[in-house]
Amino acid sequence: MTISVKARVQIMLDGRVYEPGEWLTLPVGQEARAQELLAYGLADEAPAAPVKPRRRKADPS
Numbered sequence: 001m002t003i004s005v006k007a008r009v010q011i012m013l014d015g016r017v018y019e020p021g022e023w024l025t026l027p028v029g030q031e032a033r034a035q036e037l038l039a040y041g042l043a044d045e046a047p048a049a050p051v052k053p054r055r056r057k058a059d060p061s
Contacts (some may be wrong), residue, residue, distance in 0.1 A: 005043035
């Protein structure tokens with residue numbers, strides 16, 4: 001599993017430059033690094049996956 005955050009400012013990580021609005025994908029084990037980016041306001045959390053409402057079946061009567 002990976003950790004995704006969205007850059008708020010230009011960030012250079014591991015030799016790569018991420019522009020504002022670009023998604024950063026960090027490997028497992030770098031949760032602390034992601035939390036630091038969030039704490040300093042350099043990135044935003046990925047939104048939770050939307051939950052689709054259940055469809056009701058038509059009443060057979």
